[in-house]
Amino acid sequence: MTVRLRPVTEADLPLLDGGDSPYDSFGPRAPRSSAHDPSLTAELGGLTIADDDAVLGNVSWVWQRWGPNAQSRNPMIGIWLAAAARGRGAGTEAQRQLVDLFFLHTAVNRIEAHTDVENLAEQSALEKVGFRQEGVTRGAQWREGAYHDGFLYSILRADWASR
Ligand SMILES: CC(C)(COP(=O)(O)OP(=O)(O)OC[C@H]1O[C@@H](n2cnc3c(N)ncnc32)[C@H](O)[C@@H]1OP(=O)(O)O)[C@@H](O)C(=O)NCCC(=O)NCCS
Incomplete structure (x- = not known):
């Protein structure tokens, strides 16, 4: 499997429906174009994860701010893979490539990710990429009618x- 990241095309949109995992179930969504800007500096951006001709899923990011200076902003990344694409290393590889893109092509010092305390696959994928767990975000994420810890x-x- 050759995993690569590329801009989202119109033909990808029906394949990027998400919502089929308890960790990606956020109810009705904004128009798809909102998270499909390929520019790394886009406030809300995203790329398609593809394997040769097949669309496997997508990565996305939103910029966080930890202070008033531009240097205190960093992307928080997210990912969704179609069920058939899970468990074969694509999630790890796609997030590794996205981290490489941000560190190679922007000046950011930090990249964040956030996942449910029960999402073992994503925790493991992030740790394999080199992310470190920093703590619990209590009741931070609203999904499926309840607040969840992450x-x-x-x-x-x-x-x-130094990886
Ligand atoms: C979470 C997700 C991105 C992980 O990507 P993936 O390609 O399925 O995972 P990988 O194959 O790269 O595996 C990563 C690690 O997780 C482990 N893993 C995979 N599925 C697992 C599961 N269901 N339970 C526990 N561990 C699991 C793998 O064994 C691997 O660790 P290892 O190499 O030490 O064995 C993907 O499964 C997905 O999109 N799931 C649905 C949506 C979602 O949860 N998105 C993230 C929201 S924060």
Whole structure:
């Protein structure tokens, strides 16, 4: 399997429906174009995860802010894979490639990710990429009619450089 990231095309949209996992079930969504800007500096951006001709899923990001300076902003990344594409290493590889894109093509010092405390596959994928778990975000995420606890993860440029 050759996993690659590429801009989202119109033909991908019906295949990127998400919502079929308890960890990706956020109810009705905004028009798809909102999370499909391929620019890494887009406030809300995303790319398709493809394997040769097949669409496997998508990665996305939203920029977080930890202070007033531009240097205190960092992307928080997310991922969804179609059920048939899970458990074959694509999630790890796609997130590794997205981390490489941010550190190679922007000046960010930090990339974040967040996942449910019960999402063992995503926790493991993030740790394999080099993310470190920082703590529990209590009741932070509303999904399927309830607030859920999650783990906050980060990888710093120095972690990435010494990987
Ligand atoms: C979470 C997700 C991105 C992981 O990607 P993936 O390609 O399925 O995972 P990988 O094959 O890269 O496996 C990563 C690790 O998780 C482990 N893993 C995979 N599925 C697992 C499961 N259901 N339970 C526990 N561990 C699991 C793998 O064994 C692997 O670890 P290892 O190499 O040490 O054995 C993908 O499964 C997915 O999109 N799931 C639905 C949506 C979702 O949860 N998105 C993330 C929301 S934060």
